[in-house]
Amino acid sequence: MSTSRFPRHVYDRGEEPDARFTLANERTFLAWIRTSLALLAGGVALEALGLGMHPGFRHAASILLIVAGLLTPVQAWLGWMRTERSLRESTPLAPPWIAIPLAVVVVATGVLVLLGVLLA
Incomplete structure (x- = not known):
């Protein structure tokens, strides 16, 4: 056991x-980081490109994606630590706390984009 780590x-x-x-566990951490980058890029692209959508729905969808992209690295770090501790202590692994909220955000973003396209 090293105390310098x-x-x-x-x-x-x-x-x-x-x-x-x-x-x-490290690969899972990196997968969450990639997810974060994708959410951030999607939010920025949605707002930057416009895509002929209703501006209010586009803006709301962009904000949802960007906020989710900012929270996902927190999941990556906390999840990595919790999993590493569980592995070291031979205890059950905890589920990711952000999985359900992230799924809700993705569905809400999809609904906003759909409405933004239909009402443009």
Whole structure:
């Protein structure tokens, strides 16, 4: 157990897990980061391109995507820490806290875009 690793409150617990599980946890972290980048890019593109949509719906959809894109890295970091601790302590893995809210945001964004196109 090394105390020089960051974050210390994760690495000071339990035993070192199999490297395959740690690497899988890191890949999941990176997947959440890619999701965040996609949400941010979608929100910026939607607002920048306009796409002949009703401006109010377009703006609301853009804001939803950008806010979701800003919150997703928080999930990435907290999820990585919780999973690493669970692996080290051999406890059950916790589900991602943002999964359901993110699904709701994606559906709401889709509805806003649909309305924005239909009412333009």
